[in-house]
Amino acid sequence: MSLELLASTRPYAEPLAVPQWTLGCFHRRCITFATGVEDTSTRVIWIQSHGLTGDLRLPLVRPDVRARGALEACTEVERAELARGEGFVARTSWDGALMHWDAFAAFQPYEKWPEPGRLERVGACLVEWAPSGIYVEDWRLQTGASGLSVGLQLVSETGADGVSRSRSGGLVIAGDHALMLIGRRKPLPTGRVHEILGANPGLWEDAFDCEVAYAQRRDGGWPIQLAVDPFMEGRDLLGDAVFGADPSRDLLVQRNTEPGGAWRERVWRIDTLRADMAAEAATSALPGGMDWLTREADALGIADRELVRSASAG
Numbered sequence: 001m002s003l004e005l006l007a008s009t010r011p012y013a014e015p016l017a018v019p020q021w022t023l024g025c026f027h028r029r030c031i032t033f034a035t036g037v038e039d040t041s042t043r044v045i046w047i048q049s050h051g052l053t054g055d056l057r058l059p060l061v062r063p064d065v066r067a068r069g070a071l072e073a074c075t076e077v078e079r080a081e082l083a084r085g086e087g088f089v090a091r092t093s094w095d096g097a098l099m100h101w102d103a104f105a106a107f108q109p110y111e112k113w114p115e116p117g118r119l120e121r122v123g124a125c126l127v128e129w130a131p132s133g134i135y136v137e138d139w140r141l142q143t144g145a146s147g148l149s150v151g152l153q154l155v156s157e158t159g160a161d162g163v164s165r166s167r168s169g170g171l172v173i174a175g176d177h178a179l180m181l182i183g184r185r186k187p188l189p190t191g192r193v194h195e196i197l198g199a200n201p202g203l204w205e206d207a208f209d210c211e212v213a214y215a216q217r218r219d220g221g222w223p224i225q226l227a228v229d230p231f232m233e234g235r236d237l238l239g240d241a242v243f244g245a246d247p248s249r250d251l252l253v254q255r256n257t258e259p260g261g262a263w264r265e266r267v268w269r270i271d272t273l274r275a276d277m278a279a280e281a282a283t284s285a286l287p288g289g290m291d292w293l294t295r296e297a298d299a300l301g302i303a304d305r306e307l308v309r310s311a312s313a314g
Contacts, residue, residue: 001243003150003173006252007275010245013149014271017051018094021121024048024145024279025177029138043226045214046139047172047179048092049151049272053101054172054179056214057086058226070231071208076201079208083193085228086112087212089153089170089181098131105154105168105183107210107228110190124281144176144216145279151271152252154182158265171268174279176217178237184210213237241266 028044041060046053062085063078071079088106092099098116117128126139154169168183186206189196193207213227215237222237240258246267254266285293293300 001245003243003273004148004275006243006245007148007150007273010273011275012249012270012273014050014250018048018092018099019119021283022048022099022119022126023050023149023174023277025142025174026126026139027142029140031135031137033135034133045177045179045226047174047177049149049172049174051092052089052151052153052170052172052271053092054089054170054181055087056179056212056226056228058228059084062230065230071204071229076197076204079201079204080194080197082228082230083197083204083207085212087179087181087210087228089172089179091153099128105170105181107181107212108193109188110192121283122285123283141279141281142177145174146277147175147275148173149175149272149274149277150178152268152273153271155251155267155269157263157267159263160261162264164265164267167266174277178215178217178222180211180213180215180237182211 024047026046026048028042028046030038030040031042032038042057043060044055044057046055063074063081065074065078065082068074068078071082074082086106086108088104088108090101090105091103092101094100098118100116101113104111115130115132118131120127124141126141128137128139130136150171150173152171154167154171156164157167158164165185167185169181171178171180184206186209188203188206197204197207208229211227211229211232213224213232215222215224224233224235224237227233239256240261241254241256244253244255246253250270252268252270252273254268256263256265293302
């Protein structure tokens, strides 16, 4: 059964743990540090469900390893450079002023982003400040973020040997955008993965046993657009796996139908499973502000006054 069908026939969601206006898929436009330095090149994706955040961060420039065919054919230096990628799935909460993240499943085995986020949104722009003042991030809501909303936290995985073992990870979907992380079976030492591999290159298989990938829905599938392991790109995120309802209302079972697959079954705990999430680009504003926007629309280069009236009504 597909997630879309399950969300339509068997919807379930934990209470909303974050503001409604944080739901959806956001791409980062810029991060600015207190030193005045800005980064606009790192590709960063954030997908938010009721209580789960999925996050992927990749340098714009990475080794071109397409001719290698697979990670095992890459050099030690190439693998270490690829290991600079980041990604996590974490539980999310809101205290009325700040967003907090905990219970991380992450590619980088250390706490790189320890601060909560002070958030404010205007239109499609979501701005996140570090309370310390050390950075501010500019995020933009993506088109196609409405509709299917999924937040699943991985509980266990049954391997090809038939043995069920606990495993961390998560799957977060907003409309046509999806991010999945499958955690490592064996922990790495605490630290930056590229430095760990620089000191001990033999750990590369354990390092990349954590999979992080972002996909966009096309023609009924989920082709991967970006991944820490570049050889995952182009594959289908969900592959031949199918989902089924578990007797426990807050659990789903995913079965791998691919012959000879590395795993047979995964059990997920549901945070969000809805077919009808709205991720609107417009946000509210005080009447005086809307009056000004309507009055000055032409001078501000807003040609479509209907958009202004629509936002004002919202």
